[in-house]
Amino acid sequence: MQKWQNKIRSLRQFLRGWAVNMNGAYKKEKQELTRKADLLDKEAETRLLSQQELDLKQCIKDR
Template sequence: NKIRHLRQFLRGWVKNQNGIYKVEKERLKQIINEHDVKAESTLLNMSERNIKNEAEKNYKPL
């Protein structure tokens, strides 16, 4: 019984972690895309470039 309960708990935990992973990945992708679109029409200032670079750096390991 203990193994069964542990297995159920771990399944729920993994589903939660996958959900968090997908949400974070989408958020980073959205930031990158927004800054790419803006960069096509105007120059990005230093803070915008830093935000985009940080999002790209964090997106790659995911």
């Protein structure tokens, strides 16, 4: 029983660390997408965006 409890405790610690790591990765990805979307919005104010840039902007907003 003790071995089983130790293995479960170890698994829980691993999963907590993994969850923290995934949350950090999601946060970084969100910041990067927001930065790119803001950059495209600023460029759209000064000039017309190409079709490729419009597609990229839509893809970023969907994500």
